[in-house]
Amino acid sequence: MSHHTPVAKRHGDRKAAVGNVGRPPVAWAVPGILFFAVFAIVPLAIAVYLSFCEWDGLDSPTLTGLDNWTRLFKDSEFGQAAWLSLLLTTISWVFQTPVALLLGVWAAGRQRSRAFLSAIFFIPLLLSTTAIAMLFHALLDPNFGVIQTIGPWLGIDPNVMGSSTGALLVVAFVGGWQFMPFHTLIYQGGARQIPEVLYQAASIDGAGMVRQFFHITLPQLRHTMTTSSVLMIVGSLTYFDTVLIMTKGGPGTDTTILPYLMYRTGFQTYDLGYAAAIATALVVVATSISLIMVRLSGFGSMRSTREGM
Amino acid sequence: MSIDTRPAAPEHRATPVTPRRAGAARRRRSLGNPVAGIGSLVWLLIVLVPLYTLVSASLMRQDEALNGDPLALPTDPTLENYRTVLDSGFLSLIGNTAIVAVVTVALVLVLSVPVAYVAVRTRSRLSSLAFRTFLLGVAIPAQAVIVPLYLMIGKLGLYDTLWAIILPTAAFAMPVAVLVLSGTMRDVSEEMYEAMALDGASPFRMLWQLAVPLSKAGISTVAIFSALQAWNGFLFPLILTQSEEQRVLTLGLFNFMSQFGVNIPAVLAAIVLSVIPIFAVYLVARRALINGLMGVGGK
Numbered sequence: 290m291s292h293h294t295p296v297a298k299r300h301g302d303r304k305a306a307v308g309n310v311g312r313p314p315v316a317w318a319v320p321g322i323l324f325f326a327v328f329a330i331v332p333l334a335i336a337v338y339l340s341f342c343e344w345d346g347l348d349s350p351t352l353t354g355l356d357n358w359t360r361l362f363k364d365s366e367f368g369q370a371a372w373l374s375l376l377l378t379t380i381s382w383v384f385q386t387p388v389a390l391l392l393g394v395w396a397a398g399r400q401r402s403r404a405f406l407s408a409i410f411f412i413p414l415l416l417s418t419t420a421i422a423m424l425f426h427a428l429l430d431p432n433f434g435v436i437q438t439i440g441p442w443l444g445i446d447p448n449v450m451g452s453s454t455g456a457l458l459v460v461a462f463v464g465g466w467q468f469m470p471f472h473t474l475i476y477q478g479g480a481r482q483i484p485e486v487l488y489q490a491a492s493i494d495g496a497g498m499v500r501q502f503f504h505i506t507l508p509q510l511r512h513t514m515t516t517s518s519v520l521m522i523v524g525s526l527t528y529f530d531t532v533l534i535m536t537k538g539g540p541g542t543d544t545t546i547l548p549y550l551m552y553r554t555g556f557q558t559y560d561l562g563y564a565a566a567i568a569t570a571l572v573v574v575a576t577s578i579s580l581i582m583v584r585l586s587g588f589g590s591m592r593s594t595r596e597g598m
Numbered sequence: 599m600s601i602d603t604r605p606a607a608p609e610h611r612a613t614p615v616t617p618r619r620a621g622a623a624r625r626r627r628s629l630g631n632p633v634a635g636i637g638s639l640v641w642l643l644i645v646l647v648p649l650y651t652l653v654s655a656s657l658m659r660q661d662e663a664l665n666g667d668p669l670a671l672p673t674d675p676t677l678e679n680y681r682t683v684l685d686s687g688f689l690s691l692i693g694n695t696a697i698v699a700v701v702t703v704a705l706v707l708v709l710s711v712p713v714a715y716v717a718v719r720t721r722s723r724l725s726s727l728a729f730r731t732f733l734l735g736v737a738i739p740a741q742a743v744i745v746p747l748y749l750m751i752g753k754l755g756l757y758d759t760l761w762a763i764i765l766p767t768a769a770f771a772m773p774v775a776v777l778v779l780s781g782t783m784r785d786v787s788e789e790m791y792e793a794m795a796l797d798g799a800s801p802f803r804m805l806w807q808l809a810v811p812l813s814k815a816g817i818s819t820v821a822i823f824s825a826l827q828a829w830n831g832f833l834f835p836l837i838l839t840q841s842e843e844q845r846v847l848t849l850g851l852f853n854f855m856s857q858f859g860v861n862i863p864a865v866l867a868a869i870v871l872s873v874i875p876i877f878a879v880y881l882v883a884r885r886a887l888i889n890g891l892m893g894v895g896g897k
Contacts, residue, residue: 311791311794311795311799311800311801311804312719312720312801313712313715313716313719313720313801313802313804313805314716314801315716315720315722315724315725317712317713317715317716318712318713318716318717318725318728320709320712321709321710321712321713321772321776322713322728322731324705324709324768324769324772325709325731325732325735325769325772325773327769328743328747328765328766328768328769328770329735329738329743329766329769329770329772330731330735331746331750332742332743332746332747332750333738333742333743333746335743335746335749335750336742336743336745336746339745339746339749344749346748350749388637388641391633391634391637391638392634392637392638392641394634395634395635395637395638396638403638406638406642408884409642409645409646410638410641410642410645411880411884411888412645412649413645415826415873415876415877415880416830416869416873416876417829417830417831417832417847417848417851417872418830418832419830419832419848419851419852420830420848420851420869420872420873423851423852423855423865423869424648424652424866424869425648426855427655427862427865427866428648428651430862432664432860433655433663433664433668433862435651435668435669438667438668438669439647439669466644466645466648469641474888519737523737523739526739527739527740527741529741529832529833530832530833534852534855548739548741551741551744551745552741555744555745555748556748556837561745561748561749564745565745565746568741568742568743568744568745569742571739571741571742572738572739572742575737575739575742576737579737
């Protein structure tokens with residue numbers, strides 16, 4: 290985020306006289322920073338504190354040391370939820386990335402028909418997760434029948450929500466249905482910034498469409514892909530509304546992913562200290578995955594994709 | 599991560615491509631990509647079939663929806679389901695949600711504009727630290743803080759008020775707001791600030807008469823984005839409010855699901871009604887929203 294510095298510096302040196310006039314006082318940022326800290330950063334710290342407490346939501350929280358954490362590591366329900374979360378995240382990534390990449394690169398063309406289709410593709414993003422989950426709950430309702438008509442054409446069992454694998458795949462699909470437009474847009478924006486010269490040079494060298502895609506488009510989009518993947522991963526680790534509305538964690542506990550387990554522990558059995566431990570674990574996992582991805586892709590080092598041009 | 603640094607609005611039409619380059623681009627992109635072309639048609643079906651069913655079944659009588667062909671047009675369209683929904687307190691849900699959305703947007707803008715401005719215009723360590731904190735904030739999931747927020751909102755005496763929804767929603771919309779705003783504000787050239795400084799303008803006048811008007815695109819993206827977050831948020835209302843008087847749209851929908859039970863057409867009608875206001879905004883402000891989001895993946 291430092292690309293303003295060179296500009297600012299250049300001007301600062303040349304016109305030191307005016308360079309520092311009219312700079313806003315840093316204090317202006319304080320209300321915004323405080324507000325964000327109070328409602329996002331401080332709660333994160335309190336969550337860690339509460340994870341060492343026992344709290345039923347009524348009395349004051351009491352410190353119980355490492356109890357919640359030792360319980361967490363022995364809890365087979367937590368283990369299953371963590372596994373299901375990772376599974377759901379992987380499925381979502383594998384499903385969304387190729388489709389969003391393909392649609393995004395395609396939509397980067399400026400033809401009218403593509404702009405029109407893109408406008409339709411965008412619609413799911415306007416609906417709330419609640420509305421989408423309810424819509425698919427209705428569509429997959431064995432009595433309502435849409436799935437009974439369409440399912441057999443596509444080889445889908447009408448009672449897909451009744452099976453563990455089916456329910457998990459449905460949750461992943463519904464999440465993809467909702468967020469695909471967002472990731473498509475991200476790729477579309479990235480693809481539009483690829484310099485046209487690269488393709489012209491490749492055509493002159495006789496590279497075909499497929500080679501151009503793998504040797505120009507994909508490498509040029511690697512930062513875009515990192516951004517999209519991080520958002521995708523953090524997003525699917527936190528699919529909660531969909532699970533609550535569509536499966537209630539079932540059949541059995543087979544779609545009880547971490548956020549849903551946290552909700553059930555915290556706000557249905559009011560074991561809020563343990564819920565805070567689960568939430569903390571969730572943040573740790575989400576943040577580490579994001580950091581690893583950023584590190585692996587070289588995104589953090591701000592290496593330019595225009596290298597060598 | 600860097601955010602679209604171009605002024606968003608006129609981008610689409612006024613792309614400065616020379617005719618020759620535009621021709622090359624068109625040739626390249628339309629020639630190839632049969633896979634993507636077919637893929638996009640398949641995805642079109644995947645998007646449209648559920649939406650079509652949503653609207654058409656919401657116009658059917660219950661027995662037709664349950665027994666007829668779900669993909670057929672309603673034989674005898676009726677608005678009865680919509681009446682059922684409107685009679686179930688739907689308007690008060692819309693009212694509450696509108697209050698939440700408007701106040702959230704106002705709060706996000708009032709708080710984020712100065713932060714972004716300071717981040718762009720000053721070089722102090724403090725401001726870059728603050729900026730980095732917001733950057734990290736993008737990755738904090740709301741689920742992570744819901745238990746402590748439940749505690750805090752309770753202690754503040756705000757449980758079961760609309761403020762309980764507004765405050766955390768605004769806070770969680772701020773990271774993206776700051777990123778988008780500082781992206782657009784960075785585009786305001788140093789020369790313009792210098793010119794204003796020579797005229798003896800105060801920092802506030804520079805913000806108000808230069809940076810803000812020139813970042814209109816970013817500001818509208820942020821406004822729409824935060825409104826969308828507020829309108830569609832589910833977790834905060836679910837945990838932090840309780841009574842019917844404070845119920846917002848998403849929670850109301852969730853409630854209809856058990857209230858209407860097997861009356862699926864009524865459930866679908868409620869979904870349609872909940873989307874209409876957002877859809878109207880989308881038609882008006884599509885460009886600002888799309889360009890802002892597209893910029894998220896820029897380099």
